[in-house]
């Protein structure tokens with residue numbers, strides 16, 4: 001099996017990146033993390049990736065001023081040099097131009113800390129609490145031109161507790177993120193996800209189940225669907 005070569009793009013601490021690196025250590029995992037790329041040389045995740053033996057690179061967005069496309073062309077050069085097949089955005093805090101998004105159409109994933117299409121944008125946990133939703137979670141989706149949109153590959157949901165604040169809720173969502181991102185990347189890298197009419201269609205019932213994580217549906221700690 002030829003593993004897909006994946007670049008993880010980060011801007012900060014990189015906990016989702018770390019989850020992907022861990023998953024990719026599996027002998028049968030269909031992807032390898034070939035590169036971690038950041039728009040900030042001081043991103044904490046870069047040091048973690050290097051310690052894990054992963055090649056890292058930084059393309060400082062600040063060096064390009066408002067030239068978003070030249071910044072992205074510089075990133076694209078790095079991705080080309082490393083023969084990258086798939087890109088995973090993981091806390092990558094730059095908006096991408098339609099040029100870059102089109103270049104990676106169907107080959108670029110993002111993780112968002114909410115059940116899309118609800119709560120696009122930032123500050124999702126505070127907004128979810130303010131809206132009084134009872135269920136919250138995270139989504140992995142293919143990246144489309146519009147922010148936090150694009151075909152959804154996997155979602156994980158948790159119950160909102162009455163005493164949750166944005167921090168406690170966010171911490172439980174982050175655990176879900178770390179679970180669903182490796183699953184989603186695995187499904188995509190294995191070629192088990194097809195995009196049809198703007199939606200993801202999974203190959204095989206097992207893939208459908210894997211892409212759905214609802215750990216506390218039957219009460220806290222009772223896992224129904226996950227690896």
Ligand code: GRF
Nearest residue numbers: 013014015016091111112113
């Ligand atoms: C995560 O909550 C992710 O969903 C969002 O940015 C955060 C990144 O965290 N897009 P980390 O750097 O992966 O720890």
